[in-house]
Amino acid sequence: MTIKEIAKLANVSLGTVDRVIHKRGKVSKETEKKILDIIDKVNYTPNIYARGLVLNKQYRIKALLPEFRQGQYWEMPVKGMQNAATNLSQFGIQLEVLYFDQNSVTSFNSAAKQLLSYKPDGVILAPVINFEAVKLSKKLKDAQIPYVLIDSLIQNSEPLSFIGQDAFQSGRLAAKLLCTEINLKGSISIISIKNNENYNSTLQQRIEGFKDYIANSDFIDQISLNESHIHVGSPDMPMAIENAIGTKENVDGVFVPSSMIHHVAAYVDRYRQRFPNLKMIGNDLIPNNIRHLEKGTIHYLIGQRPENQGYYALSSFYKHLVLGQRVAEDIYLPLDIITQENLKYYNNNFQYNF
Amino acid sequence: MTIKEIAKLANVSLGTVDRVIHKRGKVSKETEKKILDIIDKVNYTPNIYARGLVLNKQYRIKALLPEFRQGQYWEMPVKGMQNAATNLSQFGIQLEVLYFDQNSVTSFNSAAKQLLSYKPDGVILAPVINFEAVKLSKKLKDAQIPYVLIDSLIQNSEPLSFIGQDAFQSGRLAAKLLCTEINLKGSISIISIKNNENYNSTLQQRIEGFKDYIANSDFIDQISLNESHIHVGSPDMPMAIENAIGTKENVDGVFVPSSMIHHVAAYVDRYRQRFPNLKMIGNDLIPNNIRHLEKGTIHYLIGQRPENQGYYALSSFYKHLVLGQRVAEDIYLPLDIITQENLKYYNNNFQYNF
DNA sequence: TAAAATAGCGTGTACGTACCTTATTTTTAA
DNA sequence: TTAAAAATAAGGTACGTACACGCTATTTTA
Incomplete structure (x- = not known):
């Protein structure tokens, strides 16, 4: 059904239908109603090709x-x-990425x-520096x-949509996998590693989820937990890692709620004989983590499909x-469990619809 | 860059450029070359809107x-x-699904x-009845x-693309997860359940992958394997299940390489006290399986994103x-590991690009 | 009461492409 | 040499939409 046909049905000209559709006014109430009724009845949707062409x-x-x-x-x-930009460029979607330093509010x-000076038609925002993002x-x-x-x-925001993960549940999942690996008993170290100073709600939620799982399990008495916080690049990082995974008595499992587990893995790998049975679980399929997953130093990685995000x-x-469609408000991506065995088809085989 | 502009550059009319682009002939060699050179140089791509509109x-x-x-x-x-049909309908893609009975070649x-009588512009084929699919x-x-x-x-075929999974690797992954669950020792039963009589290469490959993982592990000596084949709906199915999961001595783990694990799970669930520690792993997130995953009867399900397929x-x-783009030949979808903890975001939250 | 403003509606054009028709030039055959 | 045929080029139209503009009848203002 086209505008022309609608015009014919309503016994008006094409222009009148156009004015109704675009709410340009200058149409009598009754004519407007008649046209809207017809549009509704015939379930009119604009031809995307014609629209795209003229616009x-x-x-x-x-x-x-x-x-x-x-x-x-x-x-x-x-x-x-x-990738999306490539696919969508033919529809006039242009993407430019601006970067900032996570540790610099100024930046x-x-x-x-x-x-803002670009007056873009849309913005994709990673609210890593929470307070500034709100502004x-x-x-x-x-x-x-x-x-x-x-x-x-971010709080009190009205985004077109939010795309992310359920971080709390991610933590619970990590706990489940790690506890299974260490046979539901032993000492677990949660090591929070960051490369910035910002409050990171994702990390926090993962840790809470992790603890929640164990706290609500029937083997809580068999597990001992300790938690440490490490800053990447600080001179005492090796010492901090050493402390976290135990100097005298070793821990059985390590959970790093960020993509930074490879720092711990590298340490463990260097002194392999000291940690023969250490099980490790972390987040994100970045190359450094993947290497340690392939080697066996890391046992599971939890992914959240960042490319898809x-x-x-x-x-x-x-x-x-x-x-001109309505967009889903919140998109929570699945929490993928990745091991040596299914790594291959996560690693470089991301296909996109379209 | 439009055809018009190219025509101007080449000092010919719009129609001539059109004839060159569509290889309609009736253009002199030199004019053709000149135009092709320009098209190449300015990297011309047809405007999808205009083309869609006119076609x-x-x-x-x-x-x-x-x-x-x-x-x-x-x-x-x-x-x-x-879902894809809905999204793509505005581009003129129309889908109709025809069904056949898996057990009937005639059907x-x-x-x-x-x-074939429809003379469709494209066909999506599930070669479940292999021999007929080849024809x-x-x-x-x-x-x-x-x-x-x-x-x-299917063999010797030249499809536009193949979309599926790596079944062998799926079997290996199942073995890894199940072996971890049963602590690398015990008795495992592979139960192949089908609802048709066809040779099923997917099931076969999963079973081979499963065995391969154990055969190449260092705990092969601690594992005993047995394999049974069951046909859904046959009157002796309960007995067959009973035999497969052990009458006198129970098995520790069950692997069902199809979506039919819920049949075993239902049985196990009914006589729960007899199988307090039985671990089960199967394929596919169908509602019956999900229910047993939630209950805890099934421990892991391996998914292959059938909706995405x-x-x-x-x-x-x-x-x-x-x-008019080139299409990727083979698309292997990731093998998703699903547990109680990450089920939620796989279950009903499939989002599609577009 | 005439002039100006406005409401309501219709017309025309452009977007870039595909394809059809017509005009011009070149080649061929008689 | 000339008419017919073939080759080549040019021109025109339609697709459905958005939007600028123009026209007429009515209302408002001077």
């Missing part, structure tokens, strides 16, 4: 993400976004300022620029801006 | 799949396909005949109808027919 519009989406080096976590969402703010989200709201949150949520983030805008 | 073409894709009842495996790929052939694939090739294979491959199958045709 010939470019949608500029800016992503604001933490800067990263090769092999670090944020490389993966970016990969997914760029975030200057990037945010730049971003930016307010500005975006004022400027009527839709934004998608990726990785974690990136892909969805951009395609949310495609749906919203190009197709 | 206004409907692509009729027919899928030929095993019939199913609610809750059975094939429901899931179909769901994915129909397959009559459905295949019907399918159909030949006919499709002769008729120059592209087809996508889903679930399993269905989605990819149809979007392969979108890529091929609408966008």
